[in-house]
Amino acid sequence: MSKARTSIVDIARAAGVSKSTVSLVLQGSPLVNEKTREKVSALINDLGYVYNRGAANLRQSKSKIIGIVVNDLTNSFFAELAVGVDMVVQSAGYVQFLAHSGESVDRQRQVIASMRENGIAGLILSPARGTEASDVKPLADSGIPVVVVVRNLPGAKVSTLLSDNYGGAKSAVRHLINLGHRRIAFMGGFADTAVSSDRVRGYRDALMEAGIALNQNFVIHSAPSRAGGATAAERMMFFDERPTAALCFNDAVAFGVCDGLRSNDIEPGKGFAVIGFDDVIEAKTAVPALTTVSVDPQGMGQRAAQLLMKQINAGQVDQETLVTSVRLVVRQSCGAPVRQTEELA
Amino acid sequence: MSKARTSIVDIARAAGVSKSTVSLVLQGSPLVNEKTREKVSALINDLGYVYNRGAANLRQSKSKIIGIVVNDLTNSFFAELAVGVDMVVQSAGYVQFLAHSGESVDRQRQVIASMRENGIAGLILSPARGTEASDVKPLADSGIPVVVVVRNLPGAKVSTLLSDNYGGAKSAVRHLINLGHRRIAFMGGFADTAVSSDRVRGYRDALMEAGIALNQNFVIHSAPSRAGGATAAERMMFFDERPTAALCFNDAVAFGVCDGLRSNDIEPGKGFAVIGFDDVIEAKTAVPALTTVSVDPQGMGQRAAQLLMKQINAGQVDQETLVTSVRLVVRQSCGAPVRQTEELA
DNA sequence: ACAGTTAATTGGAACGTTCCAAATATGTCA
DNA sequence: TGACATATTTGGAACGTTCCAATTAACTGT
Known part of the structure; x- marks a missing residue:
């Protein structure tokens, strides 16, 4: 029942054919006679044969x-x-x-x-x-x-x-600007990754495009996690002139930012607009539902x-x-009145 | 540079030894002379040799x-x-x-x-x-x-x-009872899984132990997901006599229940106590932090x-x-005054 | 220099497949 | 029936390893 693996030749012996024929059956070759195929297939089941892909790869090396x-x-x-x-x-x-x-x-x-x-x-x-x-x-x-x-x-x-990290960030920030925000932060993520720098670049360019001066303090780096988002939000609380909206490095950070806001009695989507990045499954069902750049x-x-x-x-x-x-999925967390979708190239 | 995989015998040929020796080197055998080992190792690097574990398994079948x-x-x-x-x-x-x-x-x-x-x-x-x-x-x-x-x-x-699904559920419900709750629901999960029935059993026994009559309606099944939790919460809203607390099938459901409560202007941890099961990473950082049975x-x-x-x-x-x-980790969502931890056998 | 150890090395035979060329069986046509 | 075509089947030689028994090399001590 256990011990020696039964191999193709065991089957062959039992069926009274050659191992080549068994191999042919295994590969579903049309060359083999219907009756033999049946006999062999039956044996394969009965003897509990399991194909050894390692051996096969050895020969055909793919x-x-x-x-x-x-x-x-x-x-x-x-x-x-x-x-x-x-x-x-x-x-x-x-x-x-x-x-x-x-x-x-x-x-x-x-x-x-x-x-x-x-x-x-x-x-x-x-x-x-x-x-x-x-x-x-x-x-x-x-x-x-x-x-x-x-x-x-x-x-x-x-x-x-x-x-499209650049384009996604840009369109998210544009959306915030259209909503009337002027003091917009970028929160979370490490500065040394290409993904992060692309998103920050998109953020900057969108601001520049709208003629909004860049406030260097408004780019708040942190771990790209929920906990990181929370600490970033806490840090923001100490600013003299606080942002009114933030694009977050990713959704995890965005959730963390929401947590941080709530601890300071600010309701995300009401007092402060939050946009995430990635569109993880929870984004849809969270309260408030997260506006985010959907990466699918x-x-x-x-x-x-x-x-x-x-x-x-x-x-x-x-x-x-x-x-x-990538496309911006507008939900509640940015405080937008209507549910709409903006396509990007 | 590509094409034919270089094998153990290629190395052997290049080093002027037998394939057996190369094999010995590969296995770090002490039998081989230090000088030969070095020569062979060098060649292995230079020729970009990659070990073929498939072939090896074939021989030693483990x-x-x-x-x-x-x-x-x-x-x-x-x-x-x-x-x-x-x-x-x-x-x-x-x-x-x-x-x-x-x-x-x-x-x-x-x-x-x-x-x-x-x-x-x-x-x-x-x-x-x-x-x-x-x-x-x-x-x-x-x-x-x-x-x-x-x-x-x-x-x-x-x-x-x-x-310990039974024990975990039991201790969670006991905790709710100690907090003064009498109308306690069990929310989420499919009835046909052993995990679910064990948890429900723990829930029942804890109620029974405290002399609280079981209200069959208070066991509300749903998909074991965030979305499922939300719908379960919505369903609960129609009850004449609503529960004041719930043990949820798992954390995902618990988050969903929180979502559902909020949509009905009930703040989890204040108006209604919620306990989850599993202790996923987000449980700690969510707002309110989720009281849950920690499964690690x-x-x-x-x-x-x-x-x-x-x-x-x-x-x-x-x-x-x-x-x-399994242990109950008490956080904010159950409305307990202090942060404490209860160990279970 | 010789037997006796010990240290290194080495051919082959597996392992379970696939693939090819070749063999055999079966069928068809005149 | 013989010759050919077609449908099946089949030995063996790979593939890249490991393992064993056996060989060879390198040391001992006397």
Whole structure:
């Protein structure tokens, strides 16, 4: 019942055919006679045979595993991204091999190495902070397609899928300006990431466009988490001239900012307008519902996976950079009167 | 640079030794001479050799992969569980192969099959609703250890790690009773899961213990999500005699209930006491901070992984059932005056 | 210099597949 | 019936490792 794995030749022996025939059956080849197929299939079931994909890969050296490593599984943005990837990967007959680096480059190196050893056909990577182009170079060099998502990796010869951070931030700030706000803050996120600097740039340009002078203090960095948002909001309370609205680095920060406002008896959406970034699932159901720049992580995962699949099938690693468009979803937290949606290029 | 994978024999040829020696080097055997080791190691780097674990497994038929499949990655409880598992799995030199079933038994069957084909050394499973014992039987039969977590799987010959749902619910309700509440509801969750029925049982017994008659209407089932919580709260609003407090199926539901209360101008923690279950990260930072039964998903993941590792190393599949203890974390949402913690067995 | 150890190294035979060329069976036509 | 085409089936040689038994090299002490 346990012990020795039953193999293709065990089946062959039992069915009185050759192992080649069994192999043919396994692959659903049309070459094999209907009767033999039935007999073999029955035996496969009865003997509890399980296909050894490792052995198969050994011979044909192309596996059906795609790897995905994310920097923070705990953040539901990435969890959803992974789910999106999983959808297309599964339906293409591949299986997903998900790992998380916990924002550590070392760990990331480890898991990538391990994935390589296990023969992945391609990799989707949301890099940990501080990842170097050299971390993915060996992959790309040995012809394994890599798609980098969410954060970019300058210098790496790989495809990249980013969201339109600049445009999204810009349109969010424009919206706030249209609503009459003049003192607008940017809250949360670390200054040293490309994602953050792109969003801040969009924020600045929107202000400039409207002829509003930039107040340097209004860019308040913090950890990109709910807790970070709360502390950022607390810090803002000490300003002589407080902002009346904020664009937040992401939704987690935005929720934290709401928490911080409430602790100071300010109701988000009434006394202060809050806009997030990402549109995680909770954004819709929170109270007040969060106005946010929708990135659709699941869709992004799907696109990334499609891009990867294309390259795997084409058998070549391209270096293509896609920017996915992004749209502002207006809900209650910005105090806008009506529910509307603004499309972006 | 790409094309043919360089193998152990390529290295051997280049170094002027036999493939056996290279293999020895790879395994860090003390049998090999220091000078040869160096030469070989250098070549391994230079030629960009990557170890083929598939081939190795083929020979020694014990892999270093452990599989984990969760029913909903999007729920941060499970994401954290996975992170916990990952921690111990990594440090044991194994790698994790995470998949999510999206609460579909079919998908779950697929991914489990796929993992089997890829030769996992063990499996951690948080089963999708409706999973049968027969779904894991073949695994267990072929000697692959399986640890079922979170939900139990009656009849399956596998180890199980559950949290003390009964005790946790009981102590939460006791707390509400001590606070003076008499009309207490149980909100959220589907009636047909063991987890739900255990919690409801704890809720009932606590009421009974206090001599409070059970009002059947006060058990309001709904989807175990934020949205589900909101609708449950809305439904409650139509009661003639409304509850003054609720134990919720999980934290997501609890947040939803808070949303629903607010839409009806009731402030959670003031006009109505809310207790959740799970203690997800957001529970601490939410406003009001959520009183909840802390399950520590990450710790649970770690314990599950340890249990699995033990079985893998022992080379036998036990059938052990562990119940992890659980503690009530009192925060603001139940309206308790002081911040305190109650330990449970 | 020789036997006796100990230290390093090494061929092959597995492991469970796939793939190819070749063999065999089956059918068709005149 | 013989010759050909077509439908099935089949041995073996890979694939990249590990493991074992066996070989060779390098030291001992006398």
